[in-house]
Amino acid sequence: MPHRWLLLLACFWVLFMLLVASKFITLTMRSPEGYGIKQGLLTVLPELEKMTVTEARKFHIDSPPTVDTLKNMTHIDLIHKERLELLRSVCRNGSFRNLSHSGISKFVLDRIFVSDRHKILFCQTPKVGNTQWKKVLIVLNGAYSSIEDIPENVVHDHDKNGLPRLSSYSMEDVQERLNSYFKFLIVRDPFERLISAYKDKFVHNPRFEPWYKHNIAPVIIRKYRKDRTEIRGGLQFQDFVRYLGDPNHKFLDLQFGDHIIHWVTYVELCAPCEINYNVIGHHETLEEDAPYILREAGIDELVSYPTIPPGITKYNQSKVEYYFSKVSKRDIKRLYDRFEGDFKLFGYKEPTFLFP
Template identity: 35%
Template sequence: MVGFDRLIFGQLLVLVVQGRYPWLEQVTRQEQLTRGCARYGGGARRIDYDQLDHVLVDHKHKMLYCYVPKVACTNWKRLLMVLTGTSSSSNLVDIPGSLAHADNSTLRLSQLDPPAVRHCLEHYTAFVMVRHPFERLLSAYRNKFENTYSQYFQLRYGRTIIRKYRHNATDSDLDTGTNVTFREFVWYVLEDGSANEHWAPVFDLCHPCSLNYSFIGRYETLVEDAAALLDMIGAPPIAFPFTRSSNTSHKLRTYFQQLSMDDIRGLYKKYEYDFRLFGYTLEDLLGFDLP
């Protein structure tokens, strides 16, 4: 009997990996979140409705999506435009990213009146997509400070970072804000906190201990989770874009070697709720987890 149980359990694990029973993985994620909120997140907290500006609404499919930058949110916003009829495109990647991020492309929960907000929170399927906190942080750095086209971030944040943390900065560095190092960026994040949504913790953006998320997706299983969610809400057949990996996870060790252990501990403390609530660890990066 024990052997039979192990066989059935093994078959179930295979099915989960294959994505044929994704709800089994959802049970694990929901339990992780519930335990984490009870132990670390202080349980449910009252939040003002104007704090829900990251929660997007699809009335047609009765769905709420809390978008998290650097977790495929551009493609999710494109998807919402199609689901809500804002766009008639049959190929999501044809929708310009600038249009997907425009304020009038999607409806925010914070734009509704209080009774409508309460109705949506009680009756709609709410979901959030998460990612390893350090991978997401590195992705934000590489996208906003290493890429030459992100002039806004270099001028808005880069010049401040260089002025504050680079003692031998040249006039050119101070004028353009380019060439911000990863360690300088981390120091800024540690000192100035959640200055921008691209590196603010999911805990601050989506209030996972206060809102009832019916579905928790992970960047690591993006394709499978997207298919499961679309099936769950009864969406029409639509292919969620599979974009080429930026290999951020493989570069994690290279970048984090620039940091001191104190830097890493500080970052872990800043994103601790995201680690604890969504089941991420530092095992792959450090070889051990922080207590």
């Protein structure tokens, strides 16, 4: 009988020592901040939707997230947080100040459309699918019950589409909306956007806006065409690039008025370093970004983004190379110097294939 008690006592002692050892091991493996397992001993990575270890390490976070926070983040959440972090980082970089900062002028406020009913601000950046976003806001504002009901000639008629611009409000109301509303804009590879603007306004002109061909093009040709005796064929892309890359382009911009919105920089259009945007959509990933924006704005159950034709958002490098193959390296460099802020703020790679 005494042997039995001794055996039980020995078993309890062994169990007690094992518990103490287990607690000691757990404490030594925790990091000082208490965010998980100490690096080098064991790596624990929560399972994220379609996210690789490389992508997780690439994403910079000011304070380490908890495991529960990471589990609730999807791959697209991380992409959009990374875009905002990049934007803010470049905005803080003093060496890019001249390229990245623009005051919140009336020109900028004219570009921002308002939905007071749903507390949304949308900054228009032409040639990146903005017509469809305007349709979304028109429906949200109650002017039409569905996107399909909106006549095409109404979308850009600001007297009829029920879309107020932020510039129509008092400065006090402007500030209140900038501080409290959900704000977003869409961007696209800057050089591909310029090609789209050139083709849309000076080649095809599908909306029949004759002033681009008859009033703006001749002025650019007279000033920037190298062989001024050659006037056939309308505005050439090389002429357009020389105009955009000219450090003195603002003299013509003033003459052209608001028509320049189709080719000026995102910095000039939307002041991204001065306005704290909630989401930056990319034209190249619009299929994923559109539903994300609707969800973040809290309107995904009220309206849907129109169907996107297959392949229309894909970056076309061969098209960019073709158009710029006709442009001198000097003119390309001057153009890039002007749009460098757009490339850096929104994470687009500089066109190295254009520089041998």
